[in-house]
Amino acid sequence: MDYRMNLISLAGSIFLLVIILGLVRAKRLSEKYSLLWLLFAVIMIILSIWRGLLVIFAGFCGIYYPPAFIFLAAIFLGVIIAIHFSMAITDIAGRQVKMAQEIAALNKKVKEINEGKKD
Amino acid sequence: MNKRLVIIPAYNEELNISDVVGELKGKVPACDILVVDDGSSDRTAVLAEEAGADVITLPFNCGIGAAVQTGFKYAREKRYGVALQLDADGQHDPSFIKDLAREIENKNADVVIGSRFLKAGSYKVSFMRMVGIWIFSKVNSFILKQYISDNTSGFRAYNEKALDFLAENYPRDYPEPEAVVALGINGFKIKEIPVFMRARKRGRSSIHTARPVYYMIKVPLAIFMNVLRPICKKGDK
Numbered sequence: 079m080d081y082r083m084n085l086i087s088l089a090g091s092i093f094l095l096v097i098i099l100g101l102v103r104a105k106r107l108s109e110k111y112s113l114l115w116l117l118f119a120v121i122m123i124i125l126s127i128w129r130g131l132l133v134i135f136a137g138f139c140g141i142y143y144p145p146a147f148i149f150l151a152a153i154f155l156g157v158i159i160a161i162h163f164s165m166a167i168t169d170i171a172g173r174q175v176k177m178a179q180e181i182a183a184l185n186k187k188v189k190e191i192n193e194g195k196k197d
Numbered sequence: 198m199n200k201r202l203v204i205i206p207a208y209n210e211e212l213n214i215s216d217v218v219g220e221l222k223g224k225v226p227a228c229d230i231l232v233v234d235d236g237s238s239d240r241t242a243v244l245a246e247e248a249g250a251d252v253i254t255l256p257f258n259c260g261i262g263a264a265v266q267t268g269f270k271y272a273r274e275k276r277y278g279v280a281l282q283l284d285a286d287g288q289h290d291p292s293f294i295k296d297l298a299r300e301i302e303n304k305n306a307d308v309v310i311g312s313r314f315l316k317a318g319s320y321k322v323s324f325m326r327m328v329g330i331w332i333f334s335k336v337n338s339f340i341l342k343q344y345i346s347d348n349t350s351g352f353r354a355y356n357e358k359a360l361d362f363l364a365e366n367y368p369r370d371y372p373e374p375e376a377v378v379a380l381g382i383n384g385f386k387i388k389e390i391p392v393f394m395r396a397r398k399r400g401r402s403s404i405h406t407a408r409p410v411y412y413m414i415k416v417p418l419a420i421f422m423n424v425l426r427p428i429c430k431k432g433d434k
Binding site: 099102103105108109110112113116173176177180 | 256370411414415418
């Protein structure tokens with residue numbers, strides 16, 4: 079059995095885990111947005127180490143070369159994270175518009191108050 | 198005499214907010230009251246104002262931590278000597294405010310937490326909640342080498358020094374257990390005093406359905422990260 083694919087995947091996953099934890103520690107990434115990445119890394123580590131589980135999942139999906147399931151899992155998890163970020167961006171964009179509207183309305187009120195004082 | 202401010206973060210609490218502000222007005226008339234409306238979609242802000250509180254309304258829901266922090270920044274700007282934090286759901290009896298504030302004013306601590314568990318009381322929590330509370334008590338007490346019984350209590354008092362720190366460092370969501378660790382690690386003196394808490398009057402808690410899972414992963418991670426972070430020098434960001 080060739081374990082090179084598993085070793086590379088394991089090294090990559092541990093690297094990802096360390097990077098994400100480092101970013102959270104440095105406050106460059108919030109805990110909230112780190113959770114899916116951490117889940118990603120942990121699942122990848124499990125799949126890289128636990129050959130038996132990989133064989134079962136691969137067999138279930140009709141994949142003859144078990145390590146190929148690691149690719150499938152990585153793509154799937156990556157897509158989930160991408161969707162999650164799209165949702166987060168949509169939320170932020172909505173908030174930003176609302177904030178701009180409120181600031182614009184406040185500016186008008188301040189202007190009116192100032193003009194009222196001059197009279 | 199130090200001025201005291203009571204900060205009440207409120208998100209869709211129209212069923213409780215009038216009673217809470219009314220009770221405060223009756224029991225602690227000398228305290229100023231600030232309700233931070235966290236982008237509620239109901240009449241929380243209007244009712245709070247009618248009941249006689251000062252109200253800051255956030256343009257959208259920012260999380261309870263961000264709401265409370267808005268209050269900390271307000272307290273700092275207006276130079277309150279003591280800022281207290283109290284839940285909008287009526288769980289906290291304002292009679293204990295004087296006890297919490299006294300500990301700050303007598304310089305016994307920088308942060309005072311009102312704990313449900315320090316004296317034999319009849320506070321009922323569900324089993325799962327009890328497990329969470331027990332875990333935080335063990336973890337935080339171990340990290341800080343000081344027994345902290347009630348890490349999820351939102352009934353707290355702070356002095357100006359603690360406010361300066363929290364105005365810059367306060368978690369946005371589910372802040373209580375993490376804030377205890379952040380304060381302790383950064384050298385603030387924490388003291389717990391016993392308080393009596395009632396069951397939430399009406400409406401529902403912000404921690405429900407799928408939230409406990411998120412809560413029990415996010416908060417311990419955040420606590421762990423605080424342990425790894427370098428200590429903020431006082432006055433620094």
